[in-house]
Amino acid sequence: IVEEIRGCLDFLKCVYTVCGFTYELELSTRPEKYLGERDVWDDAESRLKLALDEFGEPWELNPGDGAFYGPKIDITIRDALRRAHQCATIQLDFQLPIRFNLSYNSPDGTERRPVIIHRAVLGSLERMMGILTENFAGKWPFWLSPRQVMVVPSCPCSTSTPPRSGRSCTSSTLLLIPTLMMGVR
Numbered sequence: 436i437v438e439e440i441r442g443c444l445d446f447l448k449c450v451y452t453v454c455g456f457t458y459e460l461e462l463s464t465r466p467e468k469y470l471g472e473r474d475v476w477d478d479a480e481s482r483l484k485l486a487l488d489e490f491g492e493p494w495e496l497n498p499g500d501g502a503f504y505g506p507k508i509d510i511t512i513r514d515a516l517r518r519a520h521q522c523a524t525i526q527l528d529f530q531l532p533i534r535f536n537l538s539y540n541s542p543d544g545t546e547r548r549p550v551i552i553h554r555a556v557l558g559s560l561e562r563m564m565g566i567l568t569e570n571f572a573g574k575w576p577f578w579l580s581p582r583q584v585m586v587v588p589s590c591p592c593s594t595s596t597p598p599r600s601g602r603s604c605t606s607s608t609l610l611l612i613p614t615l616m617m618g619v620r
Contacts (some may be wrong), residue, residue, distance in 0.1 A: 436479075436527070436550060440486035440508070443525045443554050447510060448492075450556050451523075452568060453578075456512040458496035458523075462487060463501040463509050470504050470530045478529045479550075480506045504530040507553075514570040521565070522558035527551075 462483055465476045482616055487494045494508075498536050501507055510523035528551040531537075541547045557563040567579070575581070 436481045437486045439552055441489055441544050444490045447523055447556050459511045461497040461509045463497040463507045465501050466499050477528055502526055504528050523556050526553040
């Protein structure tokens with residue numbers, strides 16, 4: 436479990452670094468009302484603590500705020516205006532495998548119960564797009580921009596046909612949006 440959680444945290448760090456976000460990590464532990472056995476919860480929480488410690492970023496404990504089915508790591512991002520948005524989460528679920536009677540054969544031949552890891556890096560895509568739009572103030576980085584190339588004519592005589600460079604852009608995967616010079620005679 437620790438290795439899988441570390442992979443989730445590394446992926447999260449990569450995505451949020453590319454997007455220009457800083458983030459804070461919280462380990463949310465067993466709530467008052469929960470499913471399952473206390474010793475399973477204690478083991479799961481200790482594994483998440485170990486993964487967070489190995490990850491090397493600072494984190495805080497958020498007692499009692501875990502999901503009813505397992506502990507979780509909540510990730511809060513900060514946008515360019517330093518506003519907090521809780522988008523990402525990494526959750527351990529021991530209850531669904533029990534309820535669906537799931538099992539697998541381990542390399543040593545014993546039958547074991549799997550653990551489900553719920554991972555959401557972006558949260559809701561629509562919400563993340565709104566946060567990204569505000570964070571970049573509408574000035575998208577090249578890799579995210581829907582308008583990557585714009586051919587701007589320099590005189591009225593060149594507005595009817597895009598130059599050769601513009602035609603080659605339209606045949607590639609780049610989106611070309613021709614512009615018209617308004618008010619030029």
